[in-house]
Amino acid sequence: MVKQDSRHPPLFLWGPRSLPQLFSSLHVGFLLETSALIFMCVLLELLEDLKGTSRLPVHAKKISGLEEAIRIRRERELRTSPTSKRRPALRRGKVSQRLLVPDHIPRPPYVGSELLPDISKEHQIHDSEGLARMRAACELAARVVDYAGTLVRPSVTTNEIDKAVHQMIIDAGAYPSPLGYGGFPKSVCTSVNECMCHGIPDSRQLQDGDIINIDVTVYLNGYHGDTSKTFLCGNVNNSMQRLIKVTEECMYKGIAVCKDGALFRKIGKRISEHAEKFGYGVVDRFVGHGIGTVFIRTSHISPPSISLIGNDKSGHMVEGQTFTIEPILTLGTTDCVTWEDNWTTLTADGSPAAQFEHTILITRTGAEILTKY
Known part of the structure; x- marks a missing residue:
């Protein structure tokens, strides 16, 4: 424990010249009773407070081990949060039969085969008619996902969400793209808590505190x-809310660097930089991808492959091109495990994961988000 020495002013009044005195005032007993790691976290809190003052500009990147201290602090917050208990591990529920699609609705070419479609070799670049159709599909997807969000509440099953989404899509004369893709049995992906992506809707009820x-x-x-x-x-x-907020911020920061001629690797660089400020991991197994007349998932990538971490890959964006940016951030490890269904992918340590995704169109001066309305 640190005692306040009466010869020194309170900590919040100390300026940068007094910082050496701060270290000298720490009693040896503190180091004996407290681990070096906790001491680093306490120091971090002090530095963050002082950073807000004009007397001591602090650059976190210059402090060794700072990112790791933030990560550990986030994990400790999750474990000790008074508003949450340790969540039980996600378990597979009962998966109901596939829903039917009316015969008059056109199907994608992969429907009817249990095999993943061949990898597309072409970038998705559209003429004016194709772009008009692309806008309509993206606008519908945006309305559907927002509607699905209104259904999220405790006791609702992900199967019920899938059924409602399915009905809204076919009512609009569209086909739910995931249904039948490589054998995927449902019309939407629902990834709960530690599920990174590709969760299959089932009979599990959502619980208070889930994401x-x-x-x-x-x-x-x-x-x-x-x-x-x-x-x-x-x-x-609060920890999971913060994870969600930062993940969405990462997506928009990645979108902000996009324009005709920009390097694709700038997207991953910008996302990684922002995530690291908060000690979050960015999953590198799943990436953004081209989208348009072709639909892809998992490792079947329609070019370009949009790495969401820092990288040195070549390739640049072209006006008229459409692709997705979809970062997945985790509170713990970015390692993953996949269930026997070959789709549902979870964090290896059971820590929460969050994802956001938009389809964008590259323009001469920037990027237009198509999945907004």
Whole structure:
């Protein structure tokens, strides 16, 4: 424990010249009773307070081990949060039969085969007619995912969300793109808590304090629109709320660097830099991808492959091109495990994950988000 020496002013009054005195005032007993790691975290809190003053500009990147201290502090917050208890590990529920799609609705070419479609070799660049159809598909996907979010509440099953989403899509004359893709049995992906992505809707009821990513893709007039959001279910603890907020910020920071001629690797650089400020991991196994007349998932990538971490890959954006940006951030490890269904992918340590996704169009001066309305 640190005692306040009467010869020195309170900590919040100390300026940069007094910082050496701060270290000298720490009693040896503090180091004996407190681990070096906790001491680093306490020091971090002090530096963050002083950073807000004009007397001591602090650059966190210059402090060794600072990012790791932030990460550990975030994990400790999650474990000790008074608003949450340790969540039980996610378990598979009962998966109901596939829902039917009316015969008059056009199907994507992969429907009817249990195999993943061949990898597309072409970038998705559209003429004026194709772009109009692309806008319509993306606008529908955006409306569907927002509607799905209104259904999120404790006791609702992800199967019920899937059924409602399915009905809204076919009512619009569109086909739910995930249904039948490589054998995927449902019309939407619902990824709860530690599920990174590709969760299959089932009979599990959402619990108070859960988070859920709902990933919607629709096929309309020969074009796919793809988007996802992470939603709160009931009273979600502060650590998970912060994870969701930063993940969405990362997506928009990645979008902000996009324009005709820009290097694709700038996206991953910007996302990684922002995530690291908060000690979050960025999953590198799943990436953004081209989208349009072709729909892809998992390792079947329609070019370009948009790495969401720092990298040195070549390649630049072209006006008229459409692709997704969809970072997944975790509170712990970025390592993952996949269930026997070959789709549901979870963090290896059971820590929460969040994801956001938009489909964008590259313009001469920037990027237009198509999955907004």
